[in-house]
Amino acid sequence: MTSTASTDVAKIKKQIEEITRATVRFAGDSGDGMQLVGDQFTTSSVIFGNDVATLPDYPAEIRAPAGSLAGVSGFQIHFGGTEIYTPGDKVDALFAMNPAAMKVNLGDLEKGGLLVVNKDAFTKENLEKAAYESNPLEDGRLKEYKVLAIPITTLNREAVEGLGLDRKAMDRCKNFFTLGLAFWLYDRPLEPTLNWLQQKFAKKPDILEANTRSLKAGYHFGETSELIVNAYKVHKAKIAPGTYRKVNGNEATAIGLIAASLLSGKPLFYGSYPITPASDILHYLSEKKEYGVITFQAEDEIAAVCGAIGAAFGGALGTTGTSGPGMALKTEGIGLAVMTELPLVIINVQRGGPSTGLPTKTEQADLFQAILGRNGECPVPVLASATPADCFHMAVEACRIALQFMTPVILLTDGYIANGAEPWRIPALEELPPIDVPYWTQTGSNGFKPYLRNERLARPWAVPGTPGLEHRIGGLEKQHITGNVSYDPQNHEYMVRLRDEKVNGIQEDIPLVEVNGGDSGELLVVGWGGTYGAIMTAVEQLQEENKPVSSIHLRYLNPFPKNLGSILSRFKKILVPELNLGQLRYVLRSKYLVDAAGFNKVQGKPFQVNEIKQAILDALEAE
Amino acid sequence: MAVSPQIPQLTPKDYGSDQDVRWCPGCGDYSILSQMKKTLAALQIPREKCVFVSGIGCSSRFPYYMNTYGFHSIHGRAPAVATGLKISRPELSVWVATGDGDGLSIGGNHLIHAIRRNVDINIILFNNRIYGLTKGQVSPTSEFGKKTKSTPWGSVDNPVRPLSLALGVEATFVARSIDVHVKHLAEVLEAAARHKGTSFVEIYQNCNIFNDGAYLYATDRSLKFDNIIELQHGQPLRFGKNNEKGIRFKDYHLEVVTIGEEGVTEDDLLVHNEEREDPSLAFLLANMSYPQFPEPIGIFRRVERPSYETLIQEQIQEVQQKQGKGTLESLLYSGETWTVE
Numbered sequence: 001m002t003s004t005a006s007t008d009v010a011k012i013k014k015q016i017e018e019i020t021r022a023t024v025r026f027a028g029d030s031g032d033g034m035q036l037v038g039d040q041f042t043t044s045s046v047i048f049g050n051d052v053a054t055l056p057d058y059p060a061e062i063r064a065p066a067g068s069l070a071g072v073s074g075f076q077i078h079f080g081g082t083e084i085y086t087p088g089d090k091v092d093a094l095f096a097m098n099p100a101a102m103k104v105n106l107g108d109l110e111k112g113g114l115l116v117v118n119k120d121a122f123t124k125e126n127l128e129k130a131a132y133e134s135n136p137l138e139d140g141r142l143k144e145y146k147v148l149a150i151p152i153t154t155l156n157r158e159a160v161e162g163l164g165l166d167r168k169a170m171d172r173c174k175n176f177f178t179l180g181l182a183f184w185l186y187d188r189p190l191e192p193t194l195n196w197l198q199q200k201f202a203k204k205p206d207i208l209e210a211n212t213r214s215l216k217a218g219y220h221f222g223e224t225s226e227l228i229v230n231a232y233k234v235h236k237a238k239i240a241p242g243t244y245r246k247v248n249g250n251e252a253t254a255i256g257l258i259a260a261s262l263l264s265g266k267p268l269f270y271g272s273y274p275i276t277p278a279s280d281i282l283h284y285l286s287e288k289k290e291y292g293v294i295t296f297q298a299e300d301e302i303a304a305v306c307g308a309i310g311a312a313f314g315g316a317l318g319t320t321g322t323s324g325p326g327m328a329l330k331t332e333g334i335g336l337a338v339m340t341e342l343p344l345v346i347i348n349v350q351r352g353g354p355s356t357g358l359p360t361k362t363e364q365a366d367l368f369q370a371i372l373g374r375n376g377e378c379p380v381p382v383l384a385s386a387t388p389a390d391c392f393h394m395a396v397e398a399c400r401i402a403l404q405f406m407t408p409v410i411l412l413t414d415g416y417i418a419n420g421a422e423p424w425r426i427p428a429l430e431e432l433p434p435i436d437v438p439y440w441t442q443t444g445s446n447g448f449k450p451y452l453r454n455e456r457l458a459r460p461w462a463v464p465g466t467p468g469l470e471h472r473i474g475g476l477e478k479q480h481i482t483g484n485v486s487y488d489p490q491n492h493e494y495m496v497r498l499r500d501e502k503v504n505g506i507q508e509d510i511p512l513v514e515v516n517g518g519d520s521g522e523l524l525v526v527g528w529g530g531t532y533g534a535i536m537t538a539v540e541q542l543q544e545e546n547k548p549v550s551s552i553h554l555r556y557l558n559p560f561p562k563n564l565g566s567i568l569s570r571f572k573k574i575l576v577p578e579l580n581l582g583q584l585r586y587v588l589r590s591k592y593l594v595d596a597a598g599f600n601k602v603q604g605k606p607f608q609v610n611e612i613k614q615a616i617l618d619a620l621e622a623e
Numbered sequence: 624m625a626v627s628p629q630i631p632q633l634t635p636k637d638y639g640s641d642q643d644v645r646w647c648p649g650c651g652d653y654s655i656l657s658q659m660k661k662t663l664a665a666l667q668i669p670r671e672k673c674v675f676v677s678g679i680g681c682s683s684r685f686p687y688y689m690n691t692y693g694f695h696s697i698h699g700r701a702p703a704v705a706t707g708l709k710i711s712r713p714e715l716s717v718w719v720a721t722g723d724g725d726g727l728s729i730g731g732n733h734l735i736h737a738i739r740r741n742v743d744i745n746i747i748l749f750n751n752r753i754y755g756l757t758k759g760q761v762s763p764t765s766e767f768g769k770k771t772k773s774t775p776w777g778s779v780d781n782p783v784r785p786l787s788l789a790l791g792v793e794a795t796f797v798a799r800s801i802d803v804h805v806k807h808l809a810e811v812l813e814a815a816a817r818h819k820g821t822s823f824v825e826i827y828q829n830c831n832i833f834n835d836g837a838y839l840y841a842t843d844r845s846l847k848f849d850n851i852i853e854l855q856h857g858q859p860l861r862f863g864k865n866n867e868k869g870i871r872f873k874d875y876h877l878e879v880v881t882i883g884e885e886g887v888t889e890d891d892l893l894v895h896n897e898e899r900e901d902p903s904l905a906f907l908l909a910n911m912s913y914p915q916f917p918e919p920i921g922i923f924r925r926v927e928r929p930s931y932e933t934l935i936q937e938q939i940q941e942v943q944q945k946q947g948k949g950t951l952e953s954l955l956y957s958g959e960t961w962t963v964e
């Protein structure tokens with residue numbers, strides 16, 4: 001990009017610049033519709049043929065005071081003609097709807113980057129709210145950026161005039177003006193958004209017309225106005241052939257749960273209590289009644305998990321989803337599912353903790369809670385999704401393991417991948433094998449034994465309604481085989497060890513972990529969960545510079561893949577980047593006696609690629 | 624009519640499991656267990672169709688003693704477990720055995736919400752007004768001032784009235800009976816089983832170890848006539864050894880009157896109507912407490928309202944009829960898709 005800086009944009013000549021990738025952020029009040037704009041920009045980009053990664057960033061307050069710093073909501077999208085693993089560190093273009101939005105986000109804009117602002121919003125009042133003593137559009141402090149100060153409110157009002165809308169309704173469309181301008185700047189098609197508007201506002205023709213006009217007005221403003229900088233052309237990405245759709249992590253999780261239900265022939269039951277950032281799973285599933293999905297919005301987190309356990313006892317695929325504080329409440333229920341050995345999937349969309357913490361921000365600090373956080377010796381398999389689309393595969397995996405091993409399974413995702421979107425290559429039907437777990441029907445000659453086990457150590461799933469298999473289960477210790485209540489000391493230790501062995505045995509049924517790069521050497525970076533994109537990008541970039549670094553990414557955290565220990569032993573140094581104070585590192589050190597070092601960040605934000613690169617370079621240099 | 628030899632009649636004994644019953648000798652729970660078996664036999668509900676779900680406490684051992692499906696869950700959560708089970712398997716007969724501590728203290732929230740949703744389950748609350756399994760602490764139904772291990776100076780907790788709570792969330796079936804009043808208990812349980820929607824039954828149950836005699840006023844032969852009033856649909860509220868007393872509704876209050884005194888006749892008495900849509904009168908009845916009033920037993924309220932699991936299933940069927948059943952393919956390819964060659 002050029003370093004031309006000017007507030008007098010009229011002089012800048014219009015030309016098309018070809019780029020391989022770009023990162024754009026839209027920022028405004030939490031009521032300005034920035035998430036919607038970002039979402040539409042994403043859809044248009046993937047349909048155009050780019051690879052994308054997104055990062056919505058919004059405040060916990062639904063409507064913080066307009067124009068205030070606390071109320072700024074942002075949406076970042078990184079798109080390009082090459083593979084995109086992260087939403088990008090710095091942004092190339094920032095669209096700020098008011099001074100506060102500009103102030104909060106300006107630090108992330110590249111020097112020389114494009115800053116588009118709504119000039120009309122830079123009023124005395126708004127400048128005060130954003131704690132600007134003078135108008136930054138006039139005092140010369142933006143000279144490092146290419147500034148496009150456009151009277152968006154005014155232009156938008158002109159565009160939607162005559163439709164009989166009041167001021168407020170007119171102004172509500174200005175996000176689409178901004179979107180239209182962004183579409184023009186980056187040569188995106190309008191059709192996906194126009195189609196979306198048609199569907200969304202089919203019954204509100206005036207709103208449909210207003211938004212359509214706003215979108216087109218923004219686009220045409222770019223096209224016809226003399227007041228514009230370079231437009232960009234981002235080529236299509238070389239993406240593996242197949243049919244794609246855009247998904248965020250929560251959607252992909254929900255689709256995975258339904259898919260597992262169809263693959264296993266077991267009706268899906270999803271119990272949940274509203275909680276950020278997991279609620280969208282509930283919303284998505286409540287809509288999908290054509291798949292026979294039962295959603296139960298329970299009175300609390302405890303009832304949500306207990307309802308799922310009750311449903312599982314009745315033969316359903318019982319699932320529940322929440323975030324950290326809700327996990328804490330579900331703990332006793334998960335213990336019950338361990339004791340009664342019923343299939344159950346618990347999804348934790350991790351957020352910043354402890355306690356209420358940072359509800360809308362991301363973190364990876366619930367790993368200990370997932371692996372260890374229950375009373376008694378209470379082993380639970382733990383999986384973690386690496387990317388938004390991977391949430392689909394791991395949700396199916398969580399259900400498969402739960403059903404095949406008759407055990408609760410915890411699936412960890414996080415706020416970052418739950419809300420972030422990427423293109424998902426839809427798997428062919430034959431890539432999804434059936435999950436064949438029939439209900440038990442045999443009575444046996446000596447009567448039914450509810451705690452007799454198969455080769456996986458799973459007990460039979462005999463559901464109410466089956467004659468001759470009447471039996472009782474519960475949270476009290478069970479006698480081996482008969483399942484009768486037992487206080488016998490030897491039996492208790494035997495059962496504790498048996499439950500542990502059952503969960504460890506899952507190792508035989510999960511894929512080995514693959515090393516990215518040489519499978520021995522100087523430094524191994526070990527990641528898990530939603531940090532995949534940042535770690536992968538950093539490692540690949542350094543590998544291109546011939547740095548001696550390899551990486552693995554863990555999606556199975558309890559038990560670990562069978563080959564993990566031997567991989568770890570083949571590297572001199574191990575670096576574990578995590579968005580916590582070192583929970584995976586702690587587990588790896590205790591389990592494999594390796595001297596793993598950590599790279600830790602706990603700011604409610606995902607890793608940036610440059611941060612990881614620096615940590616790797618530091619680790620390579622360290623003695 | 625001769626009974627078909629292929630379908631042998633189930634007897635009460637058939638509903639008992641092979642497990643040794645481990646309640647204290649003399650516990651009121653034995654009587655409830657035996658009336659429950661009789662009720663299921665009377666209704667001939669197949670054993671495999673019955674599920675007993677419980678929480679924690681003496682009463683919650685109930686499922687182990689029934690030769691049906693059973694789930695001894697965690698403290699207070701039985702209504703939630705039962706709700707999940709019933710909405711996935713509406714054809715099952717689902718029962719919740721709970722106590723005053725389990726159902727009203729730690730599990731109060733779940734009880735409220737199961738009832739207000741009108742899930743078709745039968746909740747049997749064994750009310751002994753004490754924590755038994757943990758050996759004698761005050762419970763949410765213990766009387767004010769009660770001295771227990773945890774309240775050596777007397778309880779300062781105002782007790783909850785279970786039936787008032789259930790009526791407060793508009794339970795569609797509310798009843799009360801007494802452990803030793805076996806015939807009445809069997810009738811109430813049977814009515815509860817027949818009701819579609821949540822049936823909430825409070826049973827006065829004597830804990831002879833930690834709270835013996837809590838209901839002596841209601842069970843003692845010489846006392847009970849003055850302290851218990853049996854509700855009968857369409858009948859005036861009468862009680863007393865010679866049925867000489869009654870309940871009159873006057874100035875928005877209930878009062879005890881004696882027939883023949885001060886010109887009171889049977890026509891002045893409140894006539895019980897369990898089918899009244901408005902639960903207010905039932906609420907007044909539920910608040911009648913010894914020693915100011917005789918305490919009513921029987922069915923306080925029985926009204927019809929669609930049950931929760933039926934509404935859920937109907938929504939699913941409606942969508943499936945309209946859109947057809949979803950397939951894996953329709954699931955994966957829904958929304959905007961594009962193809963890369």
